[in-house]
Amino acid sequence: MNEIITLAHGSGGETTHRLLSEEIAVLYASExxxxxxxxxxxxxxIAVTTDSFxxxxxxxxxxxxxxxxxxxxxxxxxxxxxxPAYMTVGLIIEEGxxxxxxxxxxxxxxxxxxxxxxxxxxxxxxxxxxxxxxGLFINTTGIGVxxxxxxxxxxxxxxxxxxxxxxxxxxxxxxxxxxxEDLPLQTPIExxxxxxxxxxxxxxxxGGEGVHAMRDxxxxxxxxxxxxxxxxxxxxxxxxxxxxxxxxQVMATSEILGLDPLHLANEGKLVAFCSSQSAPKVLQAAxxxxxxxxxxxxxxxxxGPETRVTVRTSxxxxxxxxxxxxxxxxxxx
Amino acid sequence: MCLAVPGRVVSxxxxxxxxxxxxxxxxxxxxxxxxxxxxxxxxxxAGFAVTSVxxxxxxxxxxxxxxxxxxGQGTAGGT
Amino acid sequence: MDKVLREEPEAHGGPLGxxxxxxxxxxxxxxxxxxxxxxxxxxxxxxxxxxxxxxxPVCVTPVEIIDLALAIARLPxxxxxxxxxxxxxxxxxxxxxxxxxxxxxxxxVYSPMAAVETAVEEPDRQVVFIAVGFETTAPMVAACILEAxxxxxxxxxxxxxxxxxxxxxxxxLQSGEVRIDGxxxxxxxxTVIGLTPFARIASEFGLPCVxxxxxxxxxxAGLRGLLRQIDDxxxxxxxxxxxxxxxxxxPRALATTDQVFEATDANWRGLGQIPLxxxxxxxxxxxxxxxxxxxxELPTPREHPGCSCGxxxxxxxxxxxxxxxxxxxxxxxxxxxxxxSSEGACAAAYRYEQ
Numbered sequence: 121m122n123e124i125i126t127l128a129h130g131s132g133g134e135t136t137h138r139l140l141s142e143e144i145a146v147l148y149a150s151e152x153x154x155x156x157x158x159x160x161x162x163x164x165x166i167a168v169t170t171d172s173f174x175x176x177x178x179x180x181x182x183x184x185x186x187x188x189x190x191x192x193x194x195x196x197x198x199x200x201x202x203x204p205a206y207m208t209v210g211l212i213i214e215e216g217x218x219x220x221x222x223x224x225x226x227x228x229x230x231x232x233x234x235x236x237x238x239x240x241x242x243x244x245x246x247x248x249x250x251x252x253x254x255g256l257f258i259n260t261t262g263i264g265v266x267x268x269x270x271x272x273x274x275x276x277x278x279x280x281x282x283x284x285x286x287x288x289x290x291x292x293x294x295x296x297x298x299x300x301e302d303l304p305l306q307t308p309i310e311x312x313x314x315x316x317x318x319x320x321x322x323x324x325x326x327g328g329e330g331v332h333a334m335r336d337x338x339x340x341x342x343x344x345x346x347x348x349x350x351x352x353x354x355x356x357x358x359x360x361x362x363x364x365x366x367x368x369q370v371m372a373t374s375e376i377l378g379l380d381p382l383h384l385a386n387e388g389k390l391v392a393f394c395s396s397q398s399a400p401k402v403l404q405a406a407x408x409x410x411x412x413x414x415x416x417x418x419x420x421x422x423x424g425p426e427t428r429v430t431v432r433t434s435x436x437x438x439x440x441x442x443x444x445x446x447x448x449x450x451x452x453x
Numbered sequence: 454m455c456l457a458v459p460g461r462v463v464s465x466x467x468x469x470x471x472x473x474x475x476x477x478x479x480x481x482x483x484x485x486x487x488x489x490x491x492x493x494x495x496x497x498x499a500g501f502a503v504t505s506v507x508x509x510x511x512x513x514x515x516x517x518x519x520x521x522x523x524x525g526q527g528t529a530g531g532t
Numbered sequence: 533m534d535k536v537l538r539e540e541p542e543a544h545g546g547p548l549g550x551x552x553x554x555x556x557x558x559x560x561x562x563x564x565x566x567x568x569x570x571x572x573x574x575x576x577x578x579x580x581x582x583x584x585x586x587x588x589p590v591c592v593t594p595v596e597i598i599d600l601a602l603a604i605a606r607l608p609x610x611x612x613x614x615x616x617x618x619x620x621x622x623x624x625x626x627x628x629x630x631x632x633x634x635x636x637x638x639x640x641v642y643s644p645m646a647a648v649e650t651a652v653e654e655p656d657r658q659v660v661f662i663a664v665g666f667e668t669t670a671p672m673v674a675a676c677i678l679e680a681x682x683x684x685x686x687x688x689x690x691x692x693x694x695x696x697x698x699x700x701x702x703x704x705l706q707s708g709e710v711r712i713d714g715x716x717x718x719x720x721x722x723t724v725i726g727l728t729p730f731a732r733i734a735s736e737f738g739l740p741c742v743x744x745x746x747x748x749x750x751x752x753a754g755l756r757g758l759l760r761q762i763d764d765x766x767x768x769x770x771x772x773x774x775x776x777x778x779x780x781x782x783p784r785a786l787a788t789t790d791q792v793f794e795a796t797d798a799n800w801r802g803l804g805q806i807p808l809x810x811x812x813x814x815x816x817x818x819x820x821x822x823x824x825x826x827x828x829e830l831p832t833p834r835e836h837p838g839c840s841c842g843x844x845x846x847x848x849x850x851x852x853x854x855x856x857x858x859x860x861x862x863x864x865x866x867x868x869x870x871x872x873s874s875e876g877a878c879a880a881a882y883r884y885e886q
Contacts, residue, residue, distance in 0.1 A: 498669070504785075
């Protein structure tokens with residue numbers, strides 16, 4: 121019989137205990153403390169991030185919600201120049217979820233953490249009634265260690281900084297869209313979901329203090345990142361449409377569905393804002409890395425107080441790239 | 454008022470077919486292009502082919518989309 | 533493309549030029565969007581203005597249609613299917629998006645055929661499709677009605693809200709409210725209806741009507757055609773989208789539309805009633821008309837006071853001139869459909885021009 125998760129698994133008794141010790145345990149290293157809270161060695165400065173993952177479908181080309189949860193959390197730490205160290209994993213499971221899916225997801229999560237050197241040290245598991253969740257929701261907290269005196273951050277972005285993206289944009293967004301049952305299209309595009317601790321490290325080594333800020337363009341895509349940074353730092357930005365790398369299939373899917381590829385989510389890309397002096401070195405370091413081969417400079421930061429992000433089009437004209445608004449709706453007309 | 458993209462007919466089956474738009478395979482109804490053959494280009498709107506497209510011109514347009522993703526210096530077309 | 537325009541101007545006609553001042557109007561939401569996205573207005577010569585007309589089908593759909601969709605969504609065992617743009621358009625007291633959040637079954641589809649498939653897969657539910665769009669989309673919906681008939685479906689119906697664009701173009705010219713010296717005509721509508729209806733408007737009113745595609749090069753070619761005709765004081769129909777548009781359009785698509793729909797007087801948001809400008813289901817297919825099938829009470833239709841969508845749609849007011857633009861009315865907090873629809877003039881202006 122194909123085993124599924126039932127409400128009994130969430131009730132806190134024997135069935136829960138078995139689930140934890142036989143299945144959830146795969147997340148934890150053998151030295152895991154089985155107490156209500158994990159006690160960890162203190163560090164100079166820590167970075168903390170929290171995230172929730174609600175992707176549907178749970179498994180998609182290039183990954184699954186477990187891999188996504190780990191990479192999303194790791195990458196949030198990594199863009200602040202933190203070394204990922206610890207993670208917590210909260211699971212909200214909808215009853216009826218096949219155990220086989222849970223196993224796959226947990227293993228993905230664990231192996232991605234291992235890749236980045238992060239240990240899962242605490243977690244929680246709940247089961248909710250059918251209809252109350254999309255199969256599985258995952259919440260995480262990530263803790264990283266900061267060693268740099270001044271970590272990269274939006275506040276350090278300054279006029280004349282160069283904007284570097286680490287590769288093709290929109291792959292994850294399109295992979296998820298194409299995996300939806302209700303759209304009549306198929307592409308070979310896979311999610312770019314990947315932990316970026318090593319790529320970020322290489323870029324920071326190469327650029328040092330010159331790397332002013334980094335972000336991972338997830339929900340809302342490049343457009344959201346550029347607008348958020350512009351607003352926070354009180355600067356403007358100008359990017360060249362023809363410099364932004366987008367795969368033909370991503371362009372085509374965007375055209376078909378009436379979406380802007382610059383609004384689509386990425387789960388394995390970095391946007392870095394570097395001083396004009398450090399940018400060439402950072403770019404070179406990124407391109408040498410397997411996850412950054414297609415890195416390119418797409419534009420630069422302009423002085424405030426206008427915090428507009430503008431795009432030079434292929435016609436040589438200028439248009440604004442605004443903050444994405446609302447839910448992504450495939451439009452037709 | 455109408456998003457439509459050109460693509461190449463890859464296969465036909467009954468009233469439907471698959472159209473390749475720069476590497477994306479779209480399921481398309483062929484009700485309005487009954488004489489279309491595999492290899493021809495059509496314009497796709499809302500899941501239907503609305504007209505056939507002159508091949509030379511269509512492939513020029515598709516090449517613009519293709520060029521959007523060439524190598525590390527790929528472009529985003531006009532977006 | 534910029535290389536072509538700048539380094540080889542002689543080969544491609546050079547930058548856009550015109551000896552006279554001119555007001556050009558586009559009547560296609562997809563043109564509005566592409567023009568804003570590529571900053572094409574920046575290429576226009578001095579004295580030439582390009583204004584948006586009533587080319588966004590979502591924008592010209594009257595409030596009553598939205599209210600009907602909302603009322604139907606609130607019925608038990610009923611599924612409302614729609615194109616994405618409609619979902620956030622304000623009705624009198626709610627939106628489809630809000631109703632979905634409250635638990636009604638509202639589903640976005642890419643193709644109307646998906647609505648028919650849903651009806652087949654869920655025979656216990658009434659499936660209603662909101663049929664908006666111009667002549668490009670009407671044939672698809674007609675094909676779906678024929679498919680529903682072939683399958684003997686009793687749980688599929690449409691809210692018939694299609695409109696046809698040439699009567700609106702005529703109404704604008706006849707009203708004389710805005711000076712129009714030429715129309716950039718919708719290329720994908722023309723793939724269905726051909727060049728002829730636009731050529732007729734051109735000769736009746738003596739102004740150029742150029743059918744144009746949607747790539748930036750296509751739009752520039754269309755504008756070039758318009759400006760050349762204006763310079764030469766010509767007024768005829770011209771096809772600048774020959775790879776997709778034939779003079780006679782697509783007779784099969786037209787025939788399918790004609791089999792299922794007939795012209796009727798229709799209410800356009802902002803333009804009022806225009807004779808024979810809409811499509812209604814023919815008597816033989818009237819059982820697929822959701823308005824007949826469902827007995828629902830509708831509120832007195834009300835639009836937001838201060839919303840200038842009507843004037844924007846007639847080309848009287850530019851988006852930035854609306855007092856609500858960018859303040860009370862933004863893409864995240866839209867007041868009127870011109871801001872909600874990604875093809876609305878206000879949404880295009882806000883997103884790409886600001």
